[in-house]
Amino acid sequence: MFIFDISNPLTLILMLAATVLLIFLAQEIKKSSISAITLFAYLILLIVHVAQTATISEEYRYMVSTLSRCIAIDFVFILVTFFAYLWVDDIEAKKEGKKSVDNSLDWFWKKV
Numbered sequence: 001m002f003i004f005d006i007s008n009p010l011t012l013i014l015m016l017a018a019t020v021l022l023i024f025l026a027q028e029i030k031k032s033s034i035s036a037i038t039l040f041a042y043l044i045l046l047i048v049h050v051a052q053t054a055t056i057s058e059e060y061r062y063m064v065s066t067l068s069r070c071i072a073i074d075f076v077f078i079l080v081t082f083f084a085y086l087w088v089d090d091i092e093a094k095k096e097g098k099k100s101v102d103n104s105l106d107w108f109w110k111k112v
Helices: 009-029 032-054 058-096
Strands: none
Touching: 009 032, 009 058, 032 058
């Protein structure tokens, strides 16, 4: 059974670096779609990890702890990329002079 083990420290560092670079790219070119792509990628990864946990056979039961760590890390990445999406969407909306998706965090963005 193949598991994309993101709880491995090297993989975790590489994924964190890629996520930060994509968020920085989205912020620089002011396109929230790049942040949305990373958010959807982590959502798909979460769905895959949950499906693997739900359908794991008896011979691979020792991998449940690894999959649980991967699911927890997926949730952290989803949280980070969701806030990054809202942030870049706010930047893009101010640039184009239109309303952003959600203005409820304006107090937070002013402090960033």
